[in-house]
Amino acid sequence: MNIGIVCYPTFGGSGVVATELGKALAQRGHRVHFITYSQPVRLDFFNENLFYHEVYVPAYPLFQFPPYELALTSKMVDIVQNEKLDVLHVHYAIPHASAAYMAKQILRSRGIQIPVVTTLHGTDITLVGKDASFEPVVTFSINQSDGVTSVSADLRRETYEYFAIEKDIMVIPNFIDLHRFKKQEKSHFRAAIAPEGEKLLIHTSNFRTVKRVEDVLRIFVGVREKIPAKLLLVGDGPDRNRMEKLARDLDVHRDLRFLGKLEAVEEVLSVGDLFLMPSENESFGLAALEAMACEVPVVSTNAGGIPELNVHGVTGMISDIGDVADMVKNALYVLDDENLPRFKAAARARAEEFAVENIVPLYEECYRNAIEAV
Numbered sequence: 047m048n049i050g051i052v053c054y055p056t057f058g059g060s061g062v063v064a065t066e067l068g069k070a071l072a073q074r075g076h077r078v079h080f081i082t083y084s085q086p087v088r089l090d091f092f093n094e095n096l097f098y099h100e101v102y103v104p105a106y107p108l109f110q111f112p113p114y115e116l117a118l119t120s121k122m123v124d125i126v127q128n129e130k131l132d133v134l135h136v137h138y139a140i141p142h143a144s145a146a147y148m149a150k151q152i153l154r155s156r157g158i159q160i161p162v163v164t165t166l167h168g169t170d171i172t173l174v175g176k177d178a179s180f181e182p183v184v185t186f187s188i189n190q191s192d193g194v195t196s197v198s199a200d201l202r203r204e205t206y207e208y209f210a211i212e213k214d215i216m217v218i219p220n221f222i223d224l225h226r227f228k229k230q231e232k233s234h235f236r237a238a239i240a241p242e243g244e245k246l247l248i249h250t251s252n253f254r255t256v257k258r259v260e261d262v263l264r265i266f267v268g269v270r271e272k273i274p275a276k277l278l279l280v281g282d283g284p285d286r287n288r289m290e291k292l293a294r295d296l297d298v299h300r301d302l303r304f305l306g307k308l309e310a311v312e313e314v315l316s317v318g319d320l321f322l323m324p325s326e327n328e329s330f331g332l333a334a335l336e337a338m339a340c341e342v343p344v345v346s347t348n349a350g351g352i353p354e355l356n357v358h359g360v361t362g363m364i365s366d367i368g369d370v371a372d373m374v375k376n377a378l379y380v381l382d383d384e385n386l387p388r389f390k391a392a393a394r395a396r397a398e399e400f401a402v403e404n405i406v407p408l409y410e411e412c413y414r415n416a417i418e419a420v
C-alpha cells in the first residue's frame with residue numbers, strides 16, 4: 047500500500063507510535079509518506095520506502111495564529127494526489143482528523159477518493175478533545191473517518207462516553223521493537239550512577255501535570271527512607287523546574303538526576319530496577335512498555351489503560367491515583383531481592399506480547415477495511 051501518516055513529530059507517545067508504525071510498514075514493503083511540520087525524531091535512518099513531506103506555514107503579519115491546519119490540509123491534498131496514496135492515517139485527532147476531512151472533500155471534488163483512518167491516542171480525547179472549544183470538531187471528524195482506532199479499551203470506552211460517536215472503534219494497543227528495547231550491558235553506567243549497589247528507579251515523561259512527577263519524587267523519598275536508592279528522570283516539560291526545586295526542598299537532589307530528553311532511552315532503562323508511572327491520565331503508557339521490554343517492572347496508578355498493560359502482582363504493582371504511600375509500599379515490595387528477578391522476567395514476557403510484529407498487521411487490516419469502505 048501507499049500510506050500517508052500524519053502525526054506530531056515530537057518525542058510524545060503519539061508521534062513515537064506513528065513513526066515506529068511507519069518504519070515497520072516500510073520494512074514490510076509498503077511505501078510510507080510522513081506529512082508533518084518537522085522531521086519526526088525517530089525517523090532517523092534511510093529506507094527506500096520512507097518519505098518525509100514538510101508542512102510549511104507561510105508567515106503573514108495578519109496571522110496572530112499561523113493557520114497550520116490549512117497548510118497541512120493543502121499538503122495532504124498535494125501528496126495524496128501526486129504520490130497516489132491509498133490511505134491517509136492521522137495520529138491524534140486534533141487537528142489532524144479535521145484537516146484530513148477537509149483534504150478528503152477537496153480531493154473528492156477532483157474525483158479522487160481517499161480513505162482516512164484516525165488513531166486516538168489519549169489527551170486528544172481525555173483532556174483537550176473534551177473541551178468545548180474542540181468537542182464539536184472532534185466528534186464530527188471522528189464520525190467522518192473511514193476507520194477509527196484507539197490505543198486501549200479504556201480510551202475507546204471513554205470516547206464513547208464523552209462523544210456522540212457512531213463509528214466502530216478498533217482497539218490497537220501500542221507496540222514495541224523488541225530488538226531495540228531490550229536489556230543492554232551497561233554495567234559501567236550503572237556503577238557510575240549507583241556505585242554502592244543502590245536500587246535504581248526511573249521515570250520518563252514530558253513533565254506535564256497529568257504525569258504527577260511530584261508523586262515520583264515523593265515515592266522516591268519514601269523508598270529512600272527504607273533502602274539505598276537513586277532516581278533517574280528522563281524527559282523535559284513544563285513541570286521540570288518546579289520538580290528540580292521540590293527535589294532540593296525534599297533534600298533528595300543529590301540522589302537523583304534530571305537527564306533531559308534522550309533519544310537512546312533504552313540505554314538508561316537497561317540499568318533500571320523499577321519504573322514509576324504515577325499518572326493521573328494515561329491512555330496506554332508507552333513509556334512503561336518501553337521499560338518492561340528492558341526488564342524493568344512498573345509501579346503505576348490504575349489510570350486509563352495502564353492496567354491493560356501492567357499486570358498487578360506480576361509485571362509490577364498498581365495503586366489508586368495519588369496514593370503515594372501505597373506506591374511506596376509497592377515499590378519496596380517489587381524491589382525486594384526475593385521478588386525483583388520474578389518481576390523483571392514477567393515484565394519482559396508481557397512486553398513481548400506487544401511486539402511490533404504482532405500489532406502492525408492489525409493496522410494493515412484496518413487500512414484494508416477503510417479502503418473497501420470508500
Ligand code: GMT
Nearest residue numbers: 058059060167168327328329330331332
Ligand atoms: O503522554 C503524553 O502526554 C503524550 C501523549 C501523546 O499524545 O503524544 O501520549 C499518549 O499517547 C501514547 C501513544 O499512544 C500513549 O502511550 C500515552 O499513554 C498517551 N498519553 C496520555 O494518555 C496522557
